[in-house]
Structure formats: C-alpha cells, structure tokens
Amino acid sequence: MTTSCKVSICVPTCNRPELLVECLDSCLAQTHTNIEVLIGDDSSDTRTQQLIATRYAHDARIRYVKNEPSLGQARNVASLFARATGDRIALIHDDDYFTNDGIESLLALWQQHPQLEVAFADQYEVDAHGHFDTAKSAAVNAAFHRTAAAQGLQKQPGRTGLVQMFPNNGWMANAALVKRISYRDDVGTCCDYVFGSELCLAASQVYYLHRYVSYYRKTDASVSGRSRGSASSASLTAFEFVSKLTLDASLEPARRLALRRLAPIVVSLYAKNDAPFAALRVAFEHLYAYAYGFDARLYYHLSLIARAFIPTKWRRLPPSAPRFP
Incomplete structure (x- = not known):
C-alpha cells in the first residue's frame, strides 16, 4: 500500500481521557502510516492535556490543541477540519476507535476509483466496557442500510446521508470537500447528521465498503443522549x-x-x-x-x-x- 497520501485523522474530545487512550492508540497503530492525528480538547479540566504531555509528547504525528474557552461539539470538529493538512480527512470521536487497517481499507478505494470523494464502511457496536457482539453489530449496520448487497459506488450519493447509511464517524473523504461543507454550529447535537447529509449530497461519488473499519461505543454519556427527550432533541x-x-x-x-x-x-x-x-x-x-x-x-x-x-x-x-x- 502506498504511503504517499497523507490522511488527517480528526479526534474531538471532551472529559474522557480514559477512553481517548484507546482511540489514539488505534490511530497510531494504523497500517497506513502517513497520518497526522489532530486532537481538539474541549475538556473542563487538564486531565487530557496531561495525558497527551506524558504519553504522546514525543510522537510527531500527534497535533494537540486545548480549546480555551471550549468550542462546543460543532465548532470543535470544524476547527479540526480547518487545521488538517492531509489529502484525506477521517473523523473518529474520542470514545470510538479504528481497526488497525481501517484507514488503509478506506484509502484503497481511491486507487480503484480515482474520482471518489467520500468512503465509509461498517462499524462494530461496542458497549461501555469495550465488548461487542458480531451478530448484534451486523443487525445494527443492516438497520442503517449497510449490507453486502449495498456495497459499491452509490447510485444516489445523497441518499446515503439522508437515510443515515453514512455513519457519524469512521469515514474518509477528500479534504477539500470536508473543509467546504464542515460542521454547522446552528443545528445543535444534530450536527453529525446534518454534516453527513450535506457531505453526501455535495459529493459526486460515494463508496460504501461492506467491511468493519471502526468501533462505535455506546455509553450513557453519549452526546446524542443528553437531549433525547426534550424539545431541543x-x-x-x-x-x-x-x-x-x-x-x-x-x-x-x-x-x-x-x-x-x-x-x-x-x-x-x-x-x-x-x-x-x-x-x-x-x-x-x-x-x-x-x-x-x-x-x-x-x-x-x-x-x-x-x-x-x-x-x-x-x-x-x-x-x-x-x-x-
């Protein structure tokens, strides 16, 4: 696999240093080595800052920024996109993580389809303790229209975002397109879905790979759960x-x-x-x-x-x- 293409892995984080370690270690263990890992820290304390200083200070691939004051979910992600210097951008949240060949698997699709703009794949669903069930993960992906029959270039790229086939993270896209669409700060905790929809609607080629490339962790502290029952859901x-x-x-x-x-x-x-x-x-x-x-x-x-x-x-x-x- 060629390493000439640089991939910027964007990692927004907030008050979860104990989970961030697994996320960052998965990024640094990628089989595709030409990467930078950008961290935007919205934490209310210095635990994450201390973690980066003690565990990752000597790794040149890590590019850490402590947001003071905190930016909020959408602006934090948007700031990561803006800082990215790679040809491709990938997003992974601090409580999630990649398979070791996740970046390579997605990036390889550009060799097959040079005009490709966006690629995504399956996610394992993981509980708060890191345990996952393969059968349950398959069922969850199928519920979001990610099945073997759907693999390939999508006939309607925009559809993948609208029907939530496009995942909230663990995807890859051309940096220029990601920067142009970016995250909106006017849609609250719906910013992941709005971004995914607008990204896919703007893309001419979107590829779905029927293969696991990331792990999506479900926790009680997930952003989407905080306002689920309110009028601002x-x-x-x-x-x-x-x-x-x-x-x-x-x-x-x-x-x-x-x-x-x-x-x-x-x-x-x-x-x-x-x-x-x-x-x-x-x-x-x-x-x-x-x-x-x-x-x-x-x-x-x-x-x-x-x-x-x-x-x-x-x-x-x-x-x-x-x-x-």
Missing part, C-alpha cells in the same frame, strides 16, 4: 432539516424514508413537551410513518396527544400504559 432538528431540504425529485423517496423514521419520534416529543397541535399535524401529515393506522405506535401517540390537552395537575398516566418510543 437532535431528532426534532433532523426532522426539520430533512423537511426543508431542497432536493432533486429523484431523492424524494430518500426524504420519505428518512421522515418515516423521524416523524413518530417527533410526534412523541411534541406530545411529551405540551405541543399537542404540532404533534397532531406531524402525525396526520406523515400517516405513512404509522403504516396508515396499522402501527400500534399511532394509537399510543394519540393517547399522549390527548393527555397533552389535559391540564398538568389533572394528568395521570395509568401504571400499565405501554411504552413506545
């Missing part, structure tokens, strides 16, 4: 983003598929946050998301909406009420 922002996108007619099925997943979540969020009229509007505008009445979630969500019309002091949900998302 990433799902609500994603719903609004997809709904308002100007798309070519050929991508309307992809929009519909994305909204089929998002609409019921948004209905539930509106109902639980005392916005019953908004919940009703979304539910009836997207009845296909409930199989036109054959999905039990519709009736549960209608009960939540009805409850939202009742003054708070009179509400009382029966203990045996079903729990749907």
Whole structure:
C-alpha cells in the first residue's frame, strides 16, 4: 500500500481521557502510516492535556490543541477540519476507535476509483466496557442500510446521508470537500447528521465498503443522549432539516424514508413537551410513518396527544400504559 497520501485523522474530545487512550492508540497503530492525528480538547479540566504531555509528547504525528474557552461539539470538529493538512480527512470521536487497517481499507478505494470523494464502511457496536457482539453489530449496520448487497459506488450519493447509511464517524473523504461543507454550529447535537447529509449530497461519488473499519461505543454519556427527550432533541432538528431540504425529485423517496423514521419520534416529543397541535399535524401529515393506522405506535401517540390537552395537575398516566418510543 502506498504511503504517499497523507490522511488527517480528526479526534474531538471532551472529559474522557480514559477512553481517548484507546482511540489514539488505534490511530497510531494504523497500517497506513502517513497520518497526522489532530486532537481538539474541549475538556473542563487538564486531565487530557496531561495525558497527551506524558504519553504522546514525543510522537510527531500527534497535533494537540486545548480549546480555551471550549468550542462546543460543532465548532470543535470544524476547527479540526480547518487545521488538517492531509489529502484525506477521517473523523473518529474520542470514545470510538479504528481497526488497525481501517484507514488503509478506506484509502484503497481511491486507487480503484480515482474520482471518489467520500468512503465509509461498517462499524462494530461496542458497549461501555469495550465488548461487542458480531451478530448484534451486523443487525445494527443492516438497520442503517449497510449490507453486502449495498456495497459499491452509490447510485444516489445523497441518499446515503439522508437515510443515515453514512455513519457519524469512521469515514474518509477528500479534504477539500470536508473543509467546504464542515460542521454547522446552528443545528445543535444534530450536527453529525446534518454534516453527513450535506457531505453526501455535495459529493459526486460515494463508496460504501461492506467491511468493519471502526468501533462505535455506546455509553450513557453519549452526546446524542443528553437531549433525547426534550424539545431541543437532535431528532426534532433532523426532522426539520430533512423537511426543508431542497432536493432533486429523484431523492424524494430518500426524504420519505428518512421522515418515516423521524416523524413518530417527533410526534412523541411534541406530545411529551405540551405541543399537542404540532404533534397532531406531524402525525396526520406523515400517516405513512404509522403504516396508515396499522402501527400500534399511532394509537399510543394519540393517547399522549390527548393527555397533552389535559391540564398538568389533572394528568395521570395509568401504571400499565405501554411504552413506545
């Protein structure tokens, strides 16, 4: 494998030095050696700074910056992209990590397809302790349309981002394109999804490789989990983003598929946050998301909406009420 192509691996981190070690060690152990590892540290203390100084100070591939004041998720990632000097950019979050040949596997696709702009592959799902189940990981990838039958250059590059086939990290893309799209600071914790969608919509060639190249760790402290039940949820922002996108007619099925997943979540969020009229509007505008009445979630969500019309002091949900998302 040629090492002439330099890859910038961007690692945003915040208050997780104990997990960052595994992430950085996986980056430095790559079989493709022409890399730089850029770290943007948003931590509220100096533990990560001390870790870098003691463990990685003599590795010239590490380029560390302590953000003071902290930048927040989107601006931190955007700053990493801006600092990158490689021909390709890869992103990996501090609690995730690459397989040893992850970078090489993705980069090799450019030799086969010189006009390629974006590449991504499968992720193992790992628990907080680093354990993973191969069967469960396969099921999770399949749920996001990552299957053997889908491997190859994508006929509709933009579709991969809209339907969340494109992963939140563990991908690779041309540096110029990544820098042009970058992360947006106006979409909250939905910035990963918005970036992935806009990146793939802007790309002329996107390749999906049916092979594991990274590990995605699910933890209680994940960014996506902090506002899941609130009116500022990433799902609500994603719903609004997809709904308002100007798309070519050929991508309307992809929009519909994305909204089929998002609409019921948004209905539930509106109902639980005392916005019953908004919940009703979304539910009836997207009845296909409930199989036109054959999905039990519709009736549960209608009960939540009805409850939202009742003054708070009179509400009382029966203990045996079903729990749907």
